[in-house]
Amino acid sequence: METMQSTLSFNSFNYARVASSTHCTQHIIKLHKREVQLKPAKSTPRKGPVNPARKTQNLNVEISPHRAVSAVRLMRIEFGGAFADLLNEQGKGSGENEMGYVERTLGFRTRDLDERDLRLVTDIVGGTIRWRKYLDYLILSLCHDEKNFGSMEPLLLQILRMGLYEILKLDMPPYAVLNENVRLAKVALRPGAGNMVNGILRKFVMLNDRDSLPSPKVEGDDRQQARALATIYSHPVWMVRRWTKSFGSQEAIKLMNWNNSVPCFSLRANTARGYTKVELISTLKLLEVPHEPSPHLEDFVRMKTGMQAVIQAGLLKQGLCSVQDESAGLVVSVVDPQPGESIIDCCAAPGGKTLFMASRLNGHGMVSAIDINEGRLRILKETAKSHGIDNVITTVHSDLREVSTTKLGKSDKVLLDAPCSGLGVLSKRADLRWNRRVEDMEQLKHLQDELFDSAARLVKPCGVLIYSTCSIDSEENEERVAAFLQRHPEFSIDPVNKYVPPSFVTEQGFFSSNPVKHSLDGAFAARLVLSGE
Ligand SMILES: C[S@@+](CC[C@H](N)C(=O)[O-])C[C@H]1O[C@@H](n2cnc3c(N)ncnc32)[C@H](O)[C@@H]1O
Numbered sequence: 001m002e003t004m005q006s007t008l009s010f011n012s013f014n015y016a017r018v019a020s021s022t023h024c025t026q027h028i029i030k031l032h033k034r035e036v037q038l039k040p041a042k043s044t045p046r047k048g049p050v051n052p053a054r055k056t057q058n059l060n061v062e063i064s065p066h067r068a069v070s071a072v073r074l075m076r077i078e079f080g081g082a083f084a085d086l087l088n089e090q091g092k093g094s095g096e097n098e099m100g101y102v103e104r105t106l107g108f109r110t111r112d113l114d115e116r117d118l119r120l121v122t123d124i125v126g127g128t129i130r131w132r133k134y135l136d137y138l139i140l141s142l143c144h145d146e147k148n149f150g151s152m153e154p155l156l157l158q159i160l161r162m163g164l165y166e167i168l169k170l171d172m173p174p175y176a177v178l179n180e181n182v183r184l185a186k187v188a189l190r191p192g193a194g195n196m197v198n199g200i201l202r203k204f205v206m207l208n209d210r211d212s213l214p215s216p217k218v219e220g221d222d223r224q225q226a227r228a229l230a231t232i233y234s235h236p237v238w239m240v241r242r243w244t245k246s247f248g249s250q251e252a253i254k255l256m257n258w259n260n261s262v263p264c265f266s267l268r269a270n271t272a273r274g275y276t277k278v279e280l281i282s283t284l285k286l287l288e289v290p291h292e293p294s295p296h297l298e299d300f301v302r303m304k305t306g307m308q309a310v311i312q313a314g315l316l317k318q319g320l321c322s323v324q325d326e327s328a329g330l331v332v333s334v335v336d337p338q339p340g341e342s343i344i345d346c347c348a349a350p351g352g353k354t355l356f357m358a359s360r361l362n363g364h365g366m367v368s369a370i371d372i373n374e375g376r377l378r379i380l381k382e383t384a385k386s387h388g389i390d391n392v393i394t395t396v397h398s399d400l401r402e403v404s405t406t407k408l409g410k411s412d413k414v415l416l417d418a419p420c421s422g423l424g425v426l427s428k429r430a431d432l433r434w435n436r437r438v439e440d441m442e443q444l445k446h447l448q449d450e451l452f453d454s455a456a457r458l459v460k461p462c463g464v465l466i467y468s469t470c471s472i473d474s475e476e477n478e479e480r481v482a483a484f485l486q487r488h489p490e491f492s493i494d495p496v497n498k499y500v501p502p503s504f505v506t507e508q509g510f511f512s513s514n515p516v517k518h519s520l521d522g523a524f525a526a527r528l529v530l531s532g533e
Contacts, residue, residue, distance in 0.1 A: 063110040063187055064180045065099070066117040067162065070124040071184060072105040074158045077129060077431055106188045118308055123262070128158075128165045129430040130260050134234040135161045141214045142200045142207075156193050159185050163201050167208065174205040229253070234260065238438040239423070246474065251516060255472075258515040259426040259433070265307060267315075268324045269299045272359035272389045275320045277301060287313055296501055297329045319386035324352050327424070327513040327523035331468045332356045333499045334511050334525040335415050339364040342411040346370050346400050346455045351380030353417055358389040368411070370396040370403060400454045413464045416455040418448045420469035420476050424522020427515065445475060452484045456491065456530075465491060465528045472514060472522035481510070481526045491528040499527075 103109050113121070128135065136149075139160050143149040152160075163181040166172040178201045186194035207213050216228035223237075226244060230237040233256035243252035269280040277299050284291045289306030303310075307323075315321050332353055337343055337360040348354045348369035358367045371377045374397050384390040396408065400416075421444060422432050452467060459465045467484070469476050485491060495509030506512045511525040 062183055063108065064184075065102070065110045065113050066120040066124065067159075067180055067184050068102045068106060068108075068110050068188070069113060069117075069121050070128070070162055071155065071158050071188065072102055073121065073125050074128060074162070075105070075155060077125070078158075079154065108187055115308060123170065124162055124165065126262075126430045127169055128161050129434070131165055131169065131234045132161065132434065133231055133236075135164050137216070137231045138164055138204065138213065139200065142203050153189065153193070155189060156185060156196065159188075159193075159197055160200055163197065164204060167201075167205065174201075174208070178202065178205065225249075229256075233257070235433055236436070239433065239436075242438075242473070254516045258519075261427060262304070263427040264302060264304050264519070265323055266294060266300045266302050266326050266329070267310065267321045268297075268329060268356065269301070269321050270319055270355075270359060270387050271299055272387055273319055280315075280321055283313065283315065284310075294326050294329075296326055296504075297333070300324070300326055300329055302326075317386070319383070319388060322352065322355060322383075322387075324356065325425075325428075325521040325523075327470070327518075327521040328352050329356060330500050330504060330511060330513060331415075331417070331466070331523055331525045332360070334468070334496050334527055335413055335464075335466050336499050337361055337365070337367075337413065341365045341413060342409075343367045343413045343415065344370065344408070344411045344455075344458050346414060346416045346451065346458070347372075347418060348395075349373055349376030349380050351383055353415065354380060354393060355383060355387055355389065357415070358384065358392045359387070361392050363392060365392060367393050368396055368408060369393055370398055370400055370408075372397075372399045400451050403454065403458070405457050408458065410458055410460040411463065412460055413466065414455050414458045415466045415468065416451055417468045418451055418476075418480075420444060420448070420471040421473060422470055423476075424470045424472045424513075424515065424524075428521065441473070441475060445480065448476060448480050449483060452480060453487065456484075456488055459530045461530060462532045463530050464494065465530065466525055467528070468511075468523065468525040470521060470523050472512075472524070477512070477524040477526075478506075478508065478510065481528070485528075490531050490533075492531070494527040494529045496525065496527050 099109060099112050136157075139157070140146065140149045143152075159181050163177050166177045167174045178198065181201065182194045182198045185197040204213075216231045218225050218228040218232070222241070222244070226237050226240040229235075229244075229249070229252070230240045233240070233253065235256050240252060240256070243255055247255065267280060269275050269277045277293065280301055281291065281293070284301065284303070284306070287306065287309045289303055289309050291301050291303045291306075294300035294302055310316065310321075316323065335343070335353075335357060337357040339360075339362045341361065342365060343357055345354045345357065345367055349371035351369065354367055354369045361367070369377070369380055371380070377395050377397055380393075381390070381395055384393045396403065421436055421441060422429055423436070426433050448469075455467075456465055467481060471477060481493075485493075493509050495505070496511045497505045497509070500511050503518070504511050504513055509527075511523070511527075513520045513523045515522050
């Protein structure tokens with residue numbers, strides 16, 4: 001009865017796709033209406049864990065499970081507006097519901113995912129999203145004509161992108177990848193789709209073996225060069241133009257390489273629960289997770305791989321540690337929370353910085369966490385409980401611009417971690433580059449100015465206002481601070497050199513972490529003091 005229920009989300013939709021310029025097309029923007037034809041499932045439970053009795057009945061051993069899951073996840077991310085935070089994906093990846101997910105969406109069953117499969121899903125989904133523009137450029141050039149590419153079913157396109165990515169970037173054996181993806185296209189779509197995957201991947205493997213894949217030439221005027229670089233490094237053209245102008249082309253290329261690399265993660269030991277870095281390190285050793293202590297922050301440990309093991313060991317669920325980038329930790333160092341202080345965190349959810357600040361209060365003082373998003377604020381509350389610091393956190397669900405000072409009062413320190421473009425965290429947020437538009441930057445600037453003014457009302461005389469973003473864009477950072485100081489001469493810059501290592505301090509006395517320079521996420525923070533009068 002519930003057959004095909006969840007396939008409906010992919011059944012008909014409009015979407016715009018920008019195909020990159022190639023020898024046969026110049027930057028076309030098309031609006032397609034596509035029908036994804038999925039084979040009906042024989043029996044499809046809608047929710048919950050798989051019924052083991054049925055598992056064997058519908059088992060389809062022909063399909064590699066990680067590819068099936070990757071394909072539907074890619075569809076969901078591209079068309080469902082989902083958030084491809086790889087860590088979240090890993091967090092969900094217990095494997096329990098994954099096959100239900102494939103069954104509901106593609107209409108067939110395959111075997112459950114093991115740990116290796118889960119890792120592969122993360123790698124393939126993240127990488128295929130990052131490299132989308134470049135992969136589409138290759139697929140378009142391998143198609144007979146532009147029309148074939150333009151009218152390709154979305155699921156077929158995902159399967160091709162995955163195949164190319166696996167061969168090109170994961171160095172998987174080409175013919176094994178080819179066979180698996182042909183099979184997936186046949187089972188999930190139809191035999192003709194399998195033939196198409198076969199034709200295109202074969203041509204690709206042949207060209208790749210001969211080292212003769214097409215490549216855009218970086219030549220012509222600035223715009224043409226930016227277009228070529230955007231294809232080669234798989235970023236939107238507007239970002240390439242912006243970065244080339246601000247940082248020069250060599251730095252822009254380094255930044256894009258960073259964004260395309262597999263992200264590193266850091267864990268923060270939750271000392272508020274009495275869990276120390278030493279204990280965290282011994283647990284990681286037991287779990288055989290390679291790690292190294294942060295050179296910048298006392299409670300932080302870096303790791304490149306092994307997040308799955310950390311999740312499965314329950315370290316995050318038990319509140320013993322958090323996943324937090326060191327750049328975010330350093331913003332908290334700029335706030336420098338002290339026991340007994342009152343702190344307002346203006347845009348607090350989901351609470352990474354709130355929790356770290358609260359843990360630094362040693363049970364004395366209060367962090368008031370304001371956010372407009374109730375759902376995210378609920379996550380913050382739950383995490384505060386599991387971290388054992390809910391006694392020093394109060395949550396306020398409100399638009400910051402409407403918060404009344406008489407109700408909330410004024411605080412010693414006010415952190416405004418403003419909504420921003422997120423251009424500093426593109427290595428972790430694989431899909432973000434495709435969702436941001438240049439017009440967003442203008443809108444964000446206005447919002448940031450409004451929130452900055454609203455946050456300023458909450459600072460006590462002689463108190464401190466910290467403005468931060470996870471962006472590397474000066475329009476969102478230095479320029480917002482300069483504009484604020486023009487409107488509010490009662491504030492002045494307090495240089496951050498007392499709070500963070502010198503390599504993070506800018507000439508103007510701000511904190512700035514840069515992916516290329518520091519191998520961390522990009523972030524910014526300014527510390528401003530309100531005069532006593
Ligand atoms: C960059 S995120 C904050 C991240 C958070 N500080 C952390 O460390 O986990 C920005 C937050 O601003 C919130 N926000 C956006 N507009 C807001 C407004 N007008 N008032 C209050 N919060 C707002 C969003 O809901 C989002 O949670």
